Amino acid sequence: MLLTLIIVIFISSSITADSCESFVHGDYGRTGQCIKISACLNNVYLPKLCESKSMDVMCCFNTTISYKGCPTIIHRARWNAINPKEQTSLATPVPFVAIYDTVSPSCRTHHECVKQIQGIQKYHMKEKNWSDIGYNFLISESGLIYEGRGWNYIGAHRQGYNSRSIGIGMIGNYSLRKINKSAANALESLIQCGFQSMLLLLIVTAVFVTSIAGDSCESYAHPTYGKTGRCIKTSDCPNSLYISNLCESQPVDIKCCFSPSAPTPNCPNIVSRSEWGARAPKSTTGMAKSLPYVVIHHTTGGTCTAKSACIVKMKGFQNYHMDSNGWDDIGYSFLVGEDGNIYEGRGWTYVGAHTYGYNSQSIGISVIGDYMSQKPNAAAINSVKALIECGISRGYISRAYTLRGHRDLDSTSCPGNAFYNEIKTWTNYRSLVRSNASPQFNVPEDYLVMQDM
Structure with missing residues (x-):
């Protein structure tokens, strides 16, 4: 009797529910159901997910796209x-x-x-x-x-x-x-x-x-280089500064190439993602224009005074944000080095991951370095100011924008005491009295950088 009881318990605990219903398909999400292969529309199924069923039953996925309140x-x-x-x-x-x-x-x-x-x-x-x-x-x-x-x-x-x-x-x-x-x-x-x-x-x-028609390269406004694009071979495009799918009527080796030497009037030169070797984002979310906020950050850690050193740091930030934090991309909209260069992060047109509750309403600018005891050098500060003016002139930032430090919006020491005291003297800075506790200076910057949900 004891042996029989042990066997029954063992069998009962080893049998689990089919994993089909909880499996997340890369294209169709959790739409799987265990049905016969012959009844699975267009044979979109995966084996080995209906463990308790017969061999002719597979995990079949719904291949229609459904949005709330939307047609099939x-x-x-x-x-x-x-x-x-x-x-x-x-x-x-x-x-x-x-x-x-x-x-x-x-x-x-x-x-x-x-x-x-x-x-x-x-x-x-x-x-x-x-x-x-x-x-x-x-x-x-x-x-x-x-x-x-x-x-x-x-x-x-x-x-x-x-x-x-x-x-x-x-x-x-x-x-x-x-x-x-x-x-x-x-x-x-x-x-x-x-x-x-x-x-x-x-x-x-x-x-x-109208009938289907041609190339949109010449009218496309690049977030850094404006309307400087032209359709040429990729081999002739300097520094590979091109975007695909904008030379629609051309052969596949023709891309929309942009001029890095022609920044938009009233805007500083911005080191593009391709120039610093950025990885492709996992996904992107479009950003509205005329944003009401600019949020200033510092990255903490060492600074950089040469472009080559700043590029190394940019790659490190992106790798950390994507691989360790599991984010879609580097968190900030732009970063600025003490070499005076501005480095494109998510840029003007995509929502960042830098200030909880404000990502979709703001441009997040981070200066590379730790500015608790001293503010960034003049080259970096001038570049931050020039970048904000560029955003205003191009319509990405509202002329009536509010400038804030990260610590105004979350419990963090960012952007450092010295840098925070500096931005409080800028024209558009507005303080914010938060209802929660005062900044907790032992909380790391990256711990508080989260995407809006």
Whole structure:
């Protein structure tokens, strides 16, 4: 009797629930369910996650995209999209929606639409040498919505507007007739989804209906070099200062190359991410313009007075933030060395991770070094001031902005006593009396640098 009891207990404790439902798929999240392979749509399944089931049962994933309050969007995997050659992140929310007809036969069934979209993608990628299908989304006359480049990546559909718009292709030729009610309702619901998900501005300022067209390189405003881009071969682009997907009508080896010797008027030179060898971010979140705050930090640790030494530190900061802290990228918007150079972190257009509760409302500028007992040198201070003026002149920072030190907004000694006393003399500094405790000077700077949730 004792042996039987022990065996029963052992068996009961060794059997666990199937891990399918708790598994997070890289594309589809926790949408898995254990069903037979024959019933799994498009065979999007993974083995060995339905441990207690028979061999013909696999963990099958839902391949539709769902946003709260949004229509169903059919994922790229369900129309068997070719993987893109390259992708460039789209800063959202965007102010424009561009609507087109694809000038191809219309479709009503999923099977018909898949054939049409696959043909469009092959034409864009093989005949036009683009990196992917040009549209962000496509809509059929049956009201089905298909993901193209999606909400997060710049499309190739309207010269001068690709980086500022969502391009929607209505599958069919509508030169002699209008779209039907099902397609019109799907289009309206997709745009409303963009509003609700804060991917589109609440006021869409223009809607274009035109044939798909060319390069947006010359109209694209680089966060450091402004509108200096031109489409040339990557081998001819100095210091590899180029962005992909902005020379849509050109061969794949042609990129939008920017001039590092032509900073925007009223702006100092900024050492770009490519110049200091930054790693690609894991993900990005677009930043609004005319921000109300600038927050000043110091990194703590040693300073740097030569560009080569500052670059070594920049790489160290990024590695620490991404690998040790698990963040998407280096935390600060910009960093400034005592060599007088400004180094691009997340830049003007992406939300940083530097001040809890203020990341989406502020530009975070950190001076490399520890400034408890002495303030940064004149070169660094002048560069910080020039950077702020640049942000104002380009519309990234509000003219009525408020300047604060990190310690004004969290329990930290940052940006150091000496530097804090310096910024309190600057015109736009405003003190803030916090309701919680006074700064705890033993709390490390990086412990308090957290992204808004």
